[in-house]
């Protein structure tokens with residue numbers, strides 16, 4: 001593959017030295033900021049400045065994964081998600097280094113504003129920009145529209161909805177230091193308070209305050225100590241051999257899958273259609289876990305080999321697109337539980353796990369506003385009753401998303417992952433031939449049984465959709481800003497499920513989701529052994545490790561959905577009171 005070279009963009013070209021013989025030039029914070037203002041994809045990795053512009057369209061992890069790291073120290077995210085070869089590849093894109101501790105910027109995709117390079121003779125206006133790192137000034141963009149015009153935010157001109165989103169971002173981006181100013185700001189009369197949005201903002205502030213009280217402080221000393229211990233923990237995990245895959249465990253998995261598939265065929269032969277459908281559903285339920293492992297390079301740790309294994313399982317056997325899942329899941333791992341950015345929690349108009357969705361947020365993943373419209377108003381108020389019913393149809397929704405992804409060619413169009421699309425399309429044809437034509441059409445002799453077979457086989461996979469949502473739905477969706485370390489954010493937004501070892505096959509690794517988020521490439525069958533080490537780490541750094549039984553976890557999720565449903569009812573009441581007030585006023 002021809003690997004594109006890093007370009008120096010608009011700055012003086014630093015001596016390019018991928019062999020590490022000559023040191024890279026030290027780039028100032030101001031210089032890096034100016035490069036980002038010029039649209040460069042610059043992030044920090046191991047004290048080096050990496051400029052990924054030329055690589056964006058080749059990136060197997062998609063461009064959004066990188067965009068969420070622009071202006072930030074991405075060392076832990078990058079190390080967690082890449083093979084050694086990929087990390088070596090990144091050396092080619094180094095353009096400089098930094099000295100001292102890097103204070104993160106808020107990336108442009110998340111609304112961060114960056115000052116462009118100064119023209120000759122022009123003077124810096126520090127006061128205007130001094131605290132942008134916490135995203136504080138991003139929120140201020142809502143106050144000064146002239147500022148917005150010059151911003152490098154995703155959309156320089158914004159409408160009323162976006163204006164509100166950004167207001168909510170004021171609280172969203174609040175760090176320990178900016179929280180008091182957030183309160184001051186909220187005390188001022190705001191135009192949007194007339195539509196109930198002030199109520200939502202107050203909830204956001206409350207959520208942030210609760211998290212700040214429960215988790216270690218965001219001061220750099222504390223967060224740096226957490227990061228240091230997290231990296232030591234990773235070394236320990238490596239030295240204990242926990243990154244090495246236990247292939248025997250996959251032998252057991254493969255025998256289970258074969259048995260389930262054989263039983264499905266046997267009962268189909270005997271015309272026990274419903275029983276046959278149940279076995280097919282169990283087969284699919286179990287397969288998802290190995291597709292997930294492969295999607296994370298958690299089997300052989302080789303990107304191509306694991307991806308092909310994943311495509312065989314997901315597309316050929318399951319009819320789902322691994323590429324779609326990866327695109328979605330990669331972003332989810334980087335911005336976990338962020339209402340605006342994490343596609344895994346963006347299920348409007350059916351489900352909202354944060355009151356913030358009631359403010360019609362704009363999704364940076366889907367690049368559209370998730371309207372809280374009339375239909376959503378009905379659905380969200382009922383969501384805690386409808387949750388399991390909706391989960392029954394989870395797999396049908398995944399077909400839709402998979403086809404959209406493959407037909408629209410949303411995956412990498414260039415580079416090492418470009419050919420996967422064609423393999424996936426072949427996989428879809430093979431799947432619909434064996435399942436659609438071979439089983440449903442040819443092997444079943446009447447239409448009622450056909451419909452029942454399809455419905456039952458798909459409904460039986462419901463537990464996996466519940467299991468996926470269980471890991472995050474009940475956890476915090478508050479954004480504590482860019483000062484929070486990667487490990488703390490993962491542990492604050494993800495929970496694990498407590499279960500006996502003999503039930504591990506049923507949970508398929510999703511019961512160790514928090515551990516998996518900390519170390520995504522650890523093979524699934526080593527996660528239980530890693531749990532003990534992670535618990536020690538959590539005790540040491542004072543981060544609560546969320547662990548619930550399966551039933552309790554479900555109760556937590558239903559509780560959260562119920563809370564948001566209640567907030568939706570309160571909001572509706574606020575709005576109707578205001579509307580009737582306005583009506584009387586007119587009379």
Ligand code: HEM
Pocket residue numbers: 043050051052055059060061062065066069074077078081082083084085086087089090093295296297303326327330331334
């Ligand atoms: C110049 C910078 C970068 C290069 C050269 C690069 C390269 C690669 C390569 C070769 C892979 C394939 C898997 C592997 O071999 O590990 C990959 C996957 C991935 N990268 Fe990057 N990457 C870069 C920056 C980033 C950044 C900043 C992030 C954000 C944290 C990121 C997130 C991901 C993710 C999530 C995957 C998983 C993709 C998958 O398995 O589907 N990458 N990257």
